[in-house]
Amino acid sequence: MPHTAGTLAEVRRDPGGTAAAPAARTAPVPVRPLGKPASRAAGRAGLKRSHFRQARLPWLLLLPQLLILALFFFIPALRALAQAFLLADPFGTRMQFVWFDNFIALLESPEYQSSVWVTIWFTLAQNVLTITVAGILAFATDRVIRTRGLYRTVILLPYAIAPVIAGILWAFLFNPAVGPIAHALHALGVGWDPNRNGWDAFVLVTLAATWKHICYDYVFLVAALLAVPASLLEAAAVDGAGPALRFVRISLPMIGPTVFFLLVMNFVYGLFETFAIIDAVTHGGPAGATMILVYKVYQDGFVHIDLGSSAAQSVLLMIFAVILTMLQFRYVERNVNYDV
């Protein structure tokens, strides 16, 4: 991934990032001669041109962050990695190194395969629904001037609401015993029951996840549409293009990078942050119909105590996460280069 991140590119320009460290001996706060040409120092990977040279103080400043990361990030991540290659007996007394057996068992298990498919369909459905609804709302917001603030306030509300509460609200609406919408569906002759019918459960979870996330895409799309130069839109209007045509031909290409970024973020959300919704609405059921991968990691690790398998699942999810982060960095890079 040679050019995934702006930061990566910067690193390569700075092969001698540590070369000047001995200079720290000269004075408590040595000052770089101000007259030096800026171009020499400019490439120092995100270092301010005007900076301090000290050996100990920066480490003191970094210490809290590095400590917390070591304890709660590096050690756990490495443990997951190690555990993924180990097999423990049910009492956890003996460990055996089993190479990729955990992964092979995992990929061959029908439950995992079905969970992968559920996750794919769920994230896709949620992603498409979210960006479409948010796009329509953002388009409308862009054209409306009066009462825009009021609409925006209401549409932003779900961001404040915890995913688990969003799940609870929707589970209540569609609860076959008490939910008002479930009553309405029953009155229309639809045999709605997310506790028994996998498809109903899937629809319900997708609706709740989408409802919670539309506001996020909406904020970014409204900001992106505002940044589209009015001169372009006016020129197109003079040429006879209506609002819809202008949106498709001018605004959409201009906000393309934002849309790409949001698609990635929606995947991140669908993959990792919908845990609470699943837990509140369906517990992964019925019969695994809403068992997304993150929920399965939790189920296998904390409910079934299958540590090796859970760790292997964690590692696979980490790989997904790294890929998505790379995509996200690409957006940052494009954003910097083209200033959209």
Added chain:
Amino acid sequence: MVERARGTDIACHLILIAGALLVCLPLYFAFVAGSHTVADVLAVPFPLLPGDQFLENARVAWEKGNLGRLFVNSLIVALGITVGKIAVSLLSAFAISYFRFRYRMLAFWLIFVSLMLPVEVRILPTYESVANAALPLQWLINALDVGGWIGALTGQRVEITVEWNMINSYGGLILPLIASATATFLFRQFFLTVPEELCEAARIDGASPLRFFWSVLLPLSVSNMVALAIILFLYGWNQYLWPLLFTTERDMATAVIGLKHLIPRSDMEPAWNIAMNAALLVMLPPVIVVVVLQRWFVKGLVDSSK
């Protein structure tokens, strides 16, 4: 607005009204359910208008869910995450962008690699790390008085001993959620836009690095800090998976977890009116934050994702 188009404008208003209704639908029915008696909520044509039991239900929910205590917990956790993460991130972003030192790039990568893995994917090992006490780091923690440091930040004394088990402690609820570099990245990006002249001028005036940080950089960062603080507060208040695993005592749970216990299961009295009322109560603090501080919230949301 490029041209006058009445039809399109009306269509846009209709779209936005539909969107707003869609957002409000679950909230409205939660309010209706939360303002009726159990019998009314269970009635087959579900009541479409709010009843008069809202305050009574709120009182019951507050007591039954132990929400008074849990709100305090949630507040401590949310503020702990907010203040802790901002403090830690500011310091390390300052170190990364304003100092030249040996292994600077190593430090840089150690921090930013953590952007890649959300807490959900390393949930089990993180849980084990915290439950099985971090023995090898004990001496380091003692030497640095991390407990006192957290205490200073959260106002809550955290005891750290060799048998350190952070289950059911504020530290266990707060620290693992601070362990990511999103905020550090944000502040670094901001520091890179600060004019070079400020630092040069400060140095010519003989300011030490910390003096420059305190008197120049920190005041400049206030708007970024506020925007980020809102996002982090919402993040902290709305945490679910972490407190669910980390709190086994009911008194140490957060408000969101307390609400979960009020949701009727099949073997309970279906007190949906109490549950929905509690849901509204628990979501109230973050909703107020978003509505009142909307401008800052939007800035924080956009900033913290880049």
